[in-house]
Amino acid sequence: MTSRVGSLLVAGFLGAIVLIAVVVIMILTDRGEVRDSAVIVASLRDDQVVLLGDPTEIRVTVTDDEPITRIALFVDGEPIAADAQPVHDPAQGTYSASIPWLPERLGFVTISVAAQGLSGEESLIEFRVEVTDDASRLGGALTVNATRTSAGAPVVNEPLELQVRARSQEAAVVRFRLIVEGTLVAEAGAVESEPGVYDGLLEWTPAQAGTVTADVFAQTADGTEASAQILLDVLGAAPPEPAATQQPQEAESTDEQAAPVDEGFLSIQTPADGAGFRWTDDLEVEVVVFADGAFLARRHREDGDQRHGGRQDMLAHGTGSFSVDYRKAMTDSVTKQ
Incomplete structure (x- = not known):
């Protein structure tokens, strides 16, 4: 009986160990697929x-x-x-x-x-x-290499400079050419910086993003050419920054009748507000026009001028008005009522 109980205990203990191992494995593998x-x-x-x-x-x-x-x-x-x-x-x-x-x-x-x-x-x-x-360890009588002058990635519509260096054991190098995707985009003369070493600078502005193939050619005085190919990864242009929102300007308050500053306003100088006159009197209205804070014109109209409304009309309706034309600098003529 005792041995039987002991066997059961041992079996239970081993089963518990197996169960724990399974749980640990499940926890470890549940963290997601292992990424190479x-x-x-x-x-x-x-x-x-x-x-x-x-x-x-x-x-x-x-x-x-x-x-x-x-x-x-x-x-x-x-x-x-x-x-x-x-x-x-x-x-x-x-x-x-x-x-x-x-x-x-x-x-x-x-x-x-x-x-x-x-x-x-x-x-x-x-x-x-x-x-x-x-x-001589690189082989060939003429070799050429090129790289960008800045560490930042090339960007669409921004000038890109390539520093070019050629080595020639025989004829002098006279010029460099840059061909991008089969199209000649830049040329530059070669300058001898030390015996047998020639430098130049090629400039080109990428028009589209992505990986482009650029071939740099070095040509000697006798027509010999050597080339080097580089792949350039061009980034898209950064989105433009949103324009700052400008708050509309408030028109300055005046004692006279006023409109927004950029439209100007009319001021009736005479007759004064509430002034009376007799039927037989001629009525003279004096109007001053302002725009952008500047005096533009002073116009006089008599009541008898039928083009701007007669005396009878004003009396009948209790109000009167006429038009004054003025011209702001560099703008078309406008009419204020």
């Missing part, structure tokens, strides 16, 4: 050789199952672009950013690329490239 890290691809590869002082455009492409909100690039831990805004390509399902870099020291450097998703989770890749001052 983002796939990050950079235009530079591990152990690639780049030239000292030559502009280099590093393009980063990220594929993930959630939107990528930020891409950052570091060289030996120093931020080159800490908060680059990625451009989304719905057709490819990718997020990309182009980041300019100017190698400034010889030897191997470590490049780190971080991509942050909407959830805040970050993915990271690292690789090494070698910086050299020996142009």
